[in-house]
Amino acid sequence: MPSEDGDVATRVTTAASHEALGLGEDDLLSIHRTMLTARLVDEASFRLNRQGKAPFVVPVSGHEGCQVGTAWALRRGQDIWVPYYRDVAVVLVAGMTPVEIFLGLFAKADDPSSGGRQMPSHWGSRRLGIISHSSPIATQVPHAAGIAYAAKYRKEDAVVGCWFGEGATSEGAWHEGMNFAGIHKLPIVFICENNQYAISVAQAKQMAVENVADRGPAYGFPGVVVDGSDVIACYGAMRTAVDRARAGEGPTLIEAKTYRFFPHTSDDDDRSYRTREEVEAAKHRDPLHLFEHYLRKVGVLEKSAVDELAVEVKAEVDKAVDQAWSAPDPEPSSLTRHVFSEGDEA
Amino acid sequence: MTEKNVVTAIHDTLHERMAADERVVILGEDIATRGGVFRVTQGFLDEFGEERVIDTPIAEGMIVGVAVGMALHGLLPVAEIEFADFIHPAFDQMVSEVSRMRYRTNGDFGLPMVVRAPYGGGVHGALYHSQSIEAFYGHIPGLKVVVPSTPYDATGMLRAAIDDPDPVLFLEHKRTYRLIKGDVPDEPFVVPIGKADVKREGDDLSVISYGLMLHVCLEAASRLQDQEGVKAEVVDVRTINPLDTETILTSVRKTGKAMVVYEDNRTYGAGAEIAATIAEEAMFDLDGPIVRIGGPDVPAMGFATNLEHAFLPDADRIYTHMLELARF
C-alpha cells in the first residue's frame, strides 16, 4: 500500500467538501459552467467535423473534471499555464473564450494560438499566460521548468501548471524536466491526466508502475493520485500543490485518474483497442454528471436549472461557432511572416 | 585594443553582458564550479552566483528546453552544450521548439536565447569530440547559426547574438580557441549576424570558408601570393544562416573563380549550399568550375594523428587547388 506521507510512494487524496477548500457557491457554479462549456465545445466540434467544416478535432470529454479542478487553483494574470492538446477546459479556465477556440478549430486569421498555423488545440496566448506548445509529446515539460526557474529568479509570486497525458511520461523530456524542477525546488505543479491510453496503447504497455505519481518521489517531490472524475478532489489536490509551490517548497506531481469518452482525435477509431462496454462503464463516472449530482446534493443547483443551463450554454457555444466561422482566413501571403522578429513585437 | 585569443574573447564578452544585464543567465554542464571544460566561464560562479550560473544535469534536450522556458519568461539565457557532438539529444528542442516558437505563434512569442557549442576537429577529439554540426541547423528556418572564427568576430557576434530577439546557435571552433589571437577594441562594437567578411582581398580567385578552415585558407592564400604572385580573396562566411549571399557573390563576380572550403563532411554540407548559390546566381561571371573542398564522407575523423590529418583539409592541399583554379 502507498504510504501516507508521499515521501517514498504515492499519496492518495480524497474529496473534501467545497467549503473546507474555500469554494463558495459562485465558484461551484462557475466551475460547473466551465465544465459544461468544454463538453458542449466538444459536441459542437465533432458535429462540425462530420459536416466537413473542422478537419481535425481533439476531444476533451471525460477530462473536464481534472482539467477544471486543477486549473481552478491557478490565478489568471499571475500564474502560467502550460497545457497540452487535450486541455480545452484548462484554457477556458485560463481565459480563452469559445469564440477563440473555434477560431483555432477553423484555422482563422485571428486564432489567438497561431493565426491558423498550428493544428487545432495547440494552445497559446501570451496575453493569457498560456504557453504555446507543439505536437511532439512532452517537449513542453522542460519549458515549464524553465519558466518556473525564471519566475523564481525574478522573485515573482507565480506558479506554473504543466499538463500532459500518461503516455507523455515515457518521453525523456518529461523525466528531464521533472528532474530539473526537483533539483531547483521550482514553483511548479505537474498534472498528469491519466486516461489509461496513449492513442491505442494501454497503460500497462507504457509503464511497469501502477501510478505515474509514484515517479514524483524519484525526483524529490511528492506524487499524488486523485480521482479525475471528482472535480472538487482535483481542486483540493491542486490547491495543496499550488500553496506548496508558492511557499517555495517545490513541485508536486498530481496524477488524475480519468478517461476519454471519445476517440483520441477525430481521425481515430477507438473500437480497435477498447470495448464499447469499457467506454460505457467509464461514463458512469462522468465528471460532469457526478458534479451535477454533487451540486444538487449540496443544494446549489436544481435539476431543472441544470437543463436550462445546458440550453443557455449551448446557445452561447453555437453563437461562438457562427462568429468564428464567418471570421476571415489567414492571408496566403502571410506564410512567410514571423520566421524572425519583425521588430515591432511588444 | 587588447590582444586576446578566441576563448578569452568569448569569456570577456559573456562576462560583460552578465555584468550589464541581470536577465542574462548561463546554464550547462560543468560551467559553474569548474568554469566550463574550456574555461569559457571561469570565475563566473563566484562573481554572479549560482542562480545565474547553473550547473545542469547531463541532459542536453533539457538544457535547451529549460532555456526556452527562461526566454519565454523574461530572461536572456545563454546555454552551453559542452561539445557540439552532444547536442543531438536536443535536436527536437532545436527544431521543433526553438526554431518554431515565433512562427507557430504568428509572432506572439519570441525566444531571445543563445545556444553556444564548441565544435570541430584538430584537437584529437576523434568521432565524438570533433564533429561539425552547422549543416543540420543551417537547414532550419527560424534559427540563426553563426560561426565566428576570430577574437574580434567572436566578441562582436556574441554581443549581437545576446541582443538578438531570436534564437542563435553560436558555434565556436575548438581548435581556434587558443590558436587564433587578434586585436579586439576595448570600446563596445557589434558584428551583425548575417554579414560575411572579406578577410583577405585579391582579384584572382575567391575562396569562401569559415571556422578553422578559414585560417587554413588564409595561410594557403598568403603562401600563394608569396610563391606564385596569385592573389586569392578569402571570404569569411561568419553566419551560416541567414547566409550573406551578397558579399559572396560580389567577390565571385569580381574574381570569376570560386572555391568553397569547409571541414564538415562534404556531402550536403554548408559548402554545398554556398556552391549552389554561386552556380545559380553567378554562373555567367565564372571563368572556371566551382571547386568544393570538404571533409571526406566518413563518419568522423580518427583519434590517431595521421587519421585526423587525413580527414582535415590542410594548407598544402588547399594551396594546390587554389593554384589549379587560378590557372584554369
Ligand SMILES: Cc1ncc(C[n+]2csc(CCOP(=O)(O)OP(=O)(O)O)c2C)c(N)n1
Ligand atoms: C514525440 C511524439 N511521438 C508520437 C506522437 C503521436 N502521438 C500524439 S498523441 C499520442 C498519445 C499521447 O498519449 P497521452 O500522453 O497519454 O495523452 P492523451 O492523448 O491520452 O491525453 C501520440 C503517441 C507525438 N505527437 N509526439
Ligand SMILES: [Mg+2]
Ligand atoms: Mg493518455
